Amino acid sequence: xxxxxxxxxxxxxxxxxxxxxxxxxxxxxxxxxxxxxxxxxxxxxxxxxxxxxxxxxxxxxxxxxxxxxxxxxxxxxxxxxxxxxxxxxxxxxxxxxxxxxxxxxxxxxxxxxxxxx
Amino acid sequence: xxxxxxxxxxxxxxxxxxxxxxxxxxxxxxxxxxxxxxxxxxxxxxxxxxxxxxxxxxxxxxxxxxxxxxxxxxxxxxxxxxxxxxxxxxxxxxxxxxxxxxxxxxxxxxxx
Numbered sequence: 001x002x003x004x005x006x007x008x009x010x011x012x013x014x015x016x017x018x019x020x021x022x023x024x025x026x027x028x029x030x031x032x033x034x035x036x037x038x039x040x041x042x043x044x045x046x047x048x049x050x051x052x053x054x055x056x057x058x059x060x061x062x063x064x065x066x067x068x069x070x071x072x073x074x075x076x077x078x079x080x081x082x083x084x085x086x087x088x089x090x091x092x093x094x095x096x097x098x099x100x101x102x103x104x105x106x107x108x109x110x111x112x113x114x115x116x117x
Numbered sequence: 118x119x120x121x122x123x124x125x126x127x128x129x130x131x132x133x134x135x136x137x138x139x140x141x142x143x144x145x146x147x148x149x150x151x152x153x154x155x156x157x158x159x160x161x162x163x164x165x166x167x168x169x170x171x172x173x174x175x176x177x178x179x180x181x182x183x184x185x186x187x188x189x190x191x192x193x194x195x196x197x198x199x200x201x202x203x204x205x206x207x208x209x210x211x212x213x214x215x216x217x218x219x220x221x222x223x224x225x226x227x228x229x
Contacts, residue, residue: 043219044161044206046217093161111160
């Protein structure tokens with residue numbers, strides 16, 4: 001099946017710094033990528049949807065200036081958590097699909113554990 | 118809005134026991150339904166799916182049937198193995214926009 005990677009798998013940073021997380025589709029071109037956040041023992045919450053070359057669409061309640069998403073190529077999307085605070089500590093997961101329709105399969109990355117001290 | 122509710126975990130079973138993880142949903146229209154599995158330290162993997170009422174998704178001995186009348190998509194396996202230990206997520210996908218909405222996940226632990 002299709003493979004999606006994330007880097008780094010784990011990051012610890014100081015409060016007030018910015019952190020960038022990369023999501024790559026390794027063997028297919030991802031027209032659409034999604035970013036999710038998962039709290040401990042909780043479900044995945046969609047943060048935003050990005051289409052290659054376009055601005056990301058953010059879900060209600062997600063601060064677009066805090067969680068910057070860039071999808072500049074068909075194989076790479078980045079999520080930058082700006083001025084991170086301890087409450088931003090979470091597990092961030094991306095997914096990618098080849099097309100833009102609801103029938104396309106989403107392939108998930110392994111996730112990035114962010115800890116803000 | 119659309120939502121997914123699944124049974125709380127953790128669920129602990131002995132090897133070869135029968136597994137049921139309940140999942141119900143609330144949705145307008147006709148969503149597609151999914152079960153994803155997350156093994157320790159790994160990303161989510163699609164386990165099975167069903168795209169319309171009465172469809173049965175199956176994979177690796179797991180099955181789930183899309184029941185529109187009861188708005189349910191319960192996951193079953195006749196005989197679990199230790200290697201099935203993981204967190205299982207039920208999800209629906211809206212036809213408009215393609216957004217995936219997940220349940221809270223059910224942790225399954227299978228003991229030898």
